[in-house]
Amino acid sequence: MGVASLRCVAPYTRTVQARMVDGPGGLRRSIARVDDHFHGFEVILDLRLGEVVGAAASSHRHPWTTCPGALASVAALRGEPEHVARRLITSPREYTCVHVNDLVWFAARQHERRRYDVEVTPYGASLRRDGSPSFGWRLDGWRIVSPGPFEGLFVLGPEIGEALDGMDADDDLREAMRVMRRAVAVAMGYFELDWASFESAADIEWSAMAGSCHTFTEGRLRSARRLAAVPDTVLFA
Numbered sequence: 001m002g003v004a005s006l007r008c009v010a011p012y013t014r015t016v017q018a019r020m021v022d023g024p025g026g027l028r029r030s031i032a033r034v035d036d037h038f039h040g041f042e043v044i045l046d047l048r049l050g051e052v053v054g055a056a057a058s059s060h061r062h063p064w065t066t067c068p069g070a071l072a073s074v075a076a077l078r079g080e081p082e083h084v085a086r087r088l089i090t091s092p093r094e095y096t097c098v099h100v101n102d103l104v105w106f107a108a109r110q111h112e113r114r115r116y117d118v119e120v121t122p123y124g125a126s127l128r129r130d131g132s133p134s135f136g137w138r139l140d141g142w143r144i145v146s147p148g149p150f151e152g153l154f155v156l157g158p159e160i161g162e163a164l165d166g167m168d169a170d171d172d173l174r175e176a177m178r179v180m181r182r183a184v185a186v187a188m189g190y191f192e193l194d195w196a197s198f199e200s201a202a203d204i205e206w207s208a209m210a211g212s213c214h215t216f217t218e219g220r221l222r223s224a225r226r227l228a229a230v231p232d233t234v235l236f237a
Contacts, residue, residue, distance in 0.1 A: 010232040012037060012120045012187040016102075016179050018111040027053070030081075032107035034099055036183075037190060038063040038228045043074060043103035045081065047110070052077055052084050057100050063215075063228035064201055070097035070214040074104060081108035094217040102182060109175070116179045120187035125155075127180045134176055142188060155184045196230045 014036035023029035023046050033042040040061030046054035057074035059067060073096045077084040085108040089101045117128040126136035138146045143154050149167055153159045160181065164174055189209075198204055201215050201224035209216040215224045 009191055012183070012190045012231075014116075014118045014120075014183040014186065016106065016116040016118075018106050018109070018114045020110060020112050028110075030107040030110050032103040034103060035061075036186060037231060038186065039099050041097075041100050041103055043100060043107050045077070045104070045107045047081070050081070052079055052081055052108075055084075055104075057103070061227075063226065064224040065227060066201075066215045066220045066224040067097060069220070070095065070100055073097075074100060077104065081110065084108065092217075093211060093214050094219070095214075097214040098212055099182075102178075106175075116176070118180060118183040120184055120190075122191055125180060125184055125187075127176060127183075129176060135180075139184075142184065155181055190231060195226070195228060199226050200224060201226070 014034065016032070016034050018030065018032040021029050021031065027046045027048055030045045030047060031042065034040070038061070039059075041057065041059050043057045044055065045052050055074045055077040057071040059071060062068065073088065073091065077088065085101075085105040088096060088104050091101075113130075115130055119126050122139065122142075124136060124138050127134045136146070137144045137150070137155075139155070142156070143152060144150045145152070149163050150160060153163065160177065164177060169177075193204065200222065201220075202222045211217070215221065
């Protein structure tokens, strides 16, 4: 595994959007989309009387040749939105993709319109919701060092969830935190891996991916070829 210099890669950015539109035959269609350096996925949930009656996922950008194999997991979703999202999220990653699963969860929330923009460097992360600043963190070793209820916590650690429970956080904050933490998780690989040094997923000895990613499962790891572009080597703005 090659490790990139944390000071020579452009900031990582991610946009997550959701919207409701009218679908065919009187359906309501909930659409969620994610775009970042590696990922460009979209999920559509068709709803009738509050129930999912059709679903689909597509990709226009993905980091590995094996990623599209997870898209079919969405097609069979039917039923109450929160239930189908929960069922998909808990399914084995050999059939599903964590980013697509996130979009199913986001689409199931049925926002008329919502947009998150996240920017991450190894030294800080900021989140905007619907165009307005929401919150940000100073980071050191992927721990939050900003004063507040999360100070000293590892961004991806379970203690974050415990802190949210302790402060009786509302759904909006929990949603924003979920988006932010996923962005930081992807940013860790963006900054810490030297993407120019490997062509296959098997070249990466990074245990954090095992079991959490469709590609990093038995039977796919060695056949997966890199599609992601090497991050721009420029100093932070």
